[in-house]
Amino acid sequence: xxxxxxxxxxxxxxxxxxxxxxxxxxxxxxxxxxxxxxxxxxxxxxxxxxxxxxxxxxxxxxxxxxxxxxxxxxxxxxxxxxxxxxxxxxxxxxxxxxxxxxxxxxxxxxxxxxxxxxxxxxxxxxxxxxxxxxxxxxxxxxxxxxxxxxxxxxxxxxxxxxxxxxxxxxxxxxxxxxxxxxxxxxxxxxxxxxxxxxxxxxxxxxxxxxxxxxxxxxxxxxxxxxxxxxxxxxxxxxxxxxxxxxxxxxxxxxxxxxxxxxxxxxxxxxxxxxxxxxxxxxxxxxxxxxxxxxxxxxxxxxxxxxxxxxxxxxxxxxxxxxxxxxxxxxxxxxxxxxxxxxxxxxxxxxxxxxxxxxxxxxxxxxxxxxxxxxxxxxxxxxxxxxxxxxxxxxxxxxxxxxxxxxxxxxxxxxxxxxxxxxxxxxxxxxxxxxxxxxxxxxxxxxxxxxxxxxxxxxxxxxxxxxxxxxxxxxxxxxxxxxx
Amino acid sequence: xxxxxxxxxxxxxxxxxxxxxxxxxxxxxxxxxxxxxxxxxxxxxxxxxxxxxxxxxxxxxxxxxxxxxxx
Numbered sequence: 001x002x003x004x005x006x007x008x009x010x011x012x013x014x015x016x017x018x019x020x021x022x023x024x025x026x027x028x029x030x031x032x033x034x035x036x037x038x039x040x041x042x043x044x045x046x047x048x049x050x051x052x053x054x055x056x057x058x059x060x061x062x063x064x065x066x067x068x069x070x071x072x073x074x075x076x077x078x079x080x081x082x083x084x085x086x087x088x089x090x091x092x093x094x095x096x097x098x099x100x101x102x103x104x105x106x107x108x109x110x111x112x113x114x115x116x117x118x119x120x121x122x123x124x125x126x127x128x129x130x131x132x133x134x135x136x137x138x139x140x141x142x143x144x145x146x147x148x149x150x151x152x153x154x155x156x157x158x159x160x161x162x163x164x165x166x167x168x169x170x171x172x173x174x175x176x177x178x179x180x181x182x183x184x185x186x187x188x189x190x191x192x193x194x195x196x197x198x199x200x201x202x203x204x205x206x207x208x209x210x211x212x213x214x215x216x217x218x219x220x221x222x223x224x225x226x227x228x229x230x231x232x233x234x235x236x237x238x239x240x241x242x243x244x245x246x247x248x249x250x251x252x253x254x255x256x257x258x259x260x261x262x263x264x265x266x267x268x269x270x271x272x273x274x275x276x277x278x279x280x281x282x283x284x285x286x287x288x289x290x291x292x293x294x295x296x297x298x299x300x301x302x303x304x305x306x307x308x309x310x311x312x313x314x315x316x317x318x319x320x321x322x323x324x325x326x327x328x329x330x331x332x333x334x335x336x337x338x339x340x341x342x343x344x345x346x347x348x349x350x351x352x353x354x355x356x357x358x359x360x361x362x363x364x365x366x367x368x369x370x371x372x373x374x375x376x377x378x379x380x381x382x383x384x385x386x387x388x389x390x391x392x393x394x395x396x397x398x399x400x401x402x403x404x405x406x407x408x409x410x411x412x413x414x415x416x417x418x419x420x421x422x423x424x425x426x427x428x429x430x431x432x433x434x435x436x437x438x439x440x441x442x443x444x445x446x447x448x449x450x451x452x453x454x455x456x457x458x459x460x461x462x463x464x465x466x467x468x469x470x471x472x473x474x475x476x477x478x479x480x481x482x483x
Numbered sequence: 484x485x486x487x488x489x490x491x492x493x494x495x496x497x498x499x500x501x502x503x504x505x506x507x508x509x510x511x512x513x514x515x516x517x518x519x520x521x522x523x524x525x526x527x528x529x530x531x532x533x534x535x536x537x538x539x540x541x542x543x544x545x546x547x548x549x550x551x552x553x554x
Contacts, residue, residue: 250500253517253534262538263516308484309514310499317512321505381484385542392543407543410486410510 022147024157024235028214030206033245038202039173039212041097041184041314049094049182051324053084053472054316055331056097057183058300059104060368061225061293062335063439066103068127068448069335071118072455073420074107077331078119079456079477080469091474095183097306097314099199101292101299103441104333105187105224106167109217112185113171126167127448131441138162154232156222164218173200173220174213184314188292188299189223192233193284196272197295199302200224203313207276208236208287209243223289227439228360233290241279250311266311297364298334298371307378323411329468330375333455334421336368337435372419379415386412416468420458430454485537486545487511489520492552496523510545513537520548529553 037043057077059070077092084094100108106126111118138144139158147153164170176185187200198204200220205212223234254270257263276284292299306312307328310321319325343350350358389407396405425431434454437447459465460476468474489497491507498504498521505511507522521532528550540546 248501249519253500253519257516257536260536262536263514266514266516310502310504310518311514315502315504317514318502318504321509321511321513322503385484385486388542408488408510408545409542410512 022150022153022157024152024154025160025216025219027205027208027236028211029237029239030209030211030243030245033206033209033243035206038205039177039200040202043177043180044184045181047181048087048089049096050085051096051319052326053094053329054319054325054327055091055095055329056099056303056316057095058298058303058330058332059098059100059108060299060332060334060336061102061104061291061297061439062337063103063225063227063441064127064131064443064448065337065437065439065451066101066333066335067106068443068451069420069455070100070104070333071107071122071127072452073331073333073459074111075119075452076456076459076476078116080474081476082469082472082474084472091472097182097184097186097303099186099188099299099303100224101188101297102225102227103335103439104299105221105292108185109168109187109221111183112176113168113179113217115179123448128445129166129442133442134166135159135162135441152235154234156226156231156234159226159231160216160219160222160234162218163221164216168217168221170216170218172214172216176217177213186302187217187220187224188296188302189220189226189234189289190292190294191272192288192290192294194272194275195295197292197301198223198287198289201313206243206245207240207273209239209241209245210236224292226289226291228290228294231291233288236287236289238276238284238287240277240283245277247273247277248311254311266309269305269311293364296367296371297336298332298368300330300332300371300375303330304371304374304378320411320413325411325413327414327416327468327471329416329418331418331420331459331465332372332375334368334372334419336365336421337437337439338365338423339436340432375417379417382413382415385410414471416464418459418462418464418468420455420462422454422458424458424461425454484512485515486540486542487513487520487537487548488545489522489548489550491522491528491550495528497521498523507550510542522550527553 060066078090080091081088082091098108110122139155144158189198191198202212226233251270251273254266258267306314306316309315310317389409393405396403422431422434488510489507495507496503497507499518515538517536519532519534522528533548535548537546
């Protein structure tokens, strides 16, 4: 055995002794359930942000492609001036909620932690960096390999450490809570066992009797972006039953409703909550989280529940019923692609990899399509009720003034569903170029800049965004207007 | 979407499943299912709470839930 090899082995043994096999970073327990503290929508200061104009941003998955596109939309919102409640302000100041998935979770988390500093720091800290190569390098170091030797430490744990160190400056939710202001940023992962969305908010961590404030944004972003195959799921400890937590009132009723099939979706949400707190025969001691895109690659499902249900920790419907919301804006930034394939140019039977990739990707795309359809249906439902009432009134009034109807109506809102997606790029060549971008955590600087620009461009061209600008007397820098 | 009017002789906050969700004598929107309705203080209404399955309503025919004053 050569002396160099002996030295190497000795160093390896020493490293093993020093570091040992890695174990996942344990999420802290919650000493006592307290619905008045923690990262919750209602605990955030509104400041000058008015509920009357309620703005929700949704950032989809798609690696750096999604991060850059979402970042471009944030830039556009910063540069969009509106007139609201006798004030001239940036539309970004009115954003109330951001819901994000995977690649979209990086700008979302950065904005949650550092606010407007994102515009000075995020491109160099994340967008322009070859994050994927740096992650592989970090994995292939002796320390990285040793840590990965443990069964409870995976590549996403290493990625979380990397994001903490290199991107988010080890910021935790305690710092986001300390900032104490909107937007309420929801990073979404997927619970591997239930297949449901797992949002990083205290309402969700209450179920585990765990304190979200002790969790880093790097770890949350790593869970949200744990792309299956390339990255491993992340493990979280479940301390359910140890903090005096009790489920919200609606859960029990929704479960009882299950048999009557009245609202299966609500019952399923209730049963999902109970799966974490069940301390019976087969308690879930741990929860394994994978990429948020597995449950919903758009990030829109959680906001849709908030818009359609009173039984949500940040229900927008409750605010509408209280007449607090007049204009509801949902901006979906969808970095979904549709890569060109040569599959249909030959009679050959597609290979195993091609077939399995299609099996994984096609349902995801179809589900995303349906999710966006749900948003349109929701808008239609809100508008339909008003159309029905005014139609009835008009019909009755046409019979004479004695027939005029006084129909009580719910509080009416103006709904602005806005979608930023490559499919809305007019020029076919340009559209195809964007739709063929890969899903990776590193893209050339020029590609990142093109994504930023196209995000701003598509937003400004969206018909609903134009309608919003008219309603708010807004103007956008990109249109060359003086604000 | 379902539609409900919780009636009471005065304007009171309406709690649905424990959360403030609107006010009496106004049309409230909610998801279908069994909900518990209570009114904000003072506790002078009858019944104290109402647990109702809300389904099959529309904006022209909202469900009506009546609370009356106890004294």
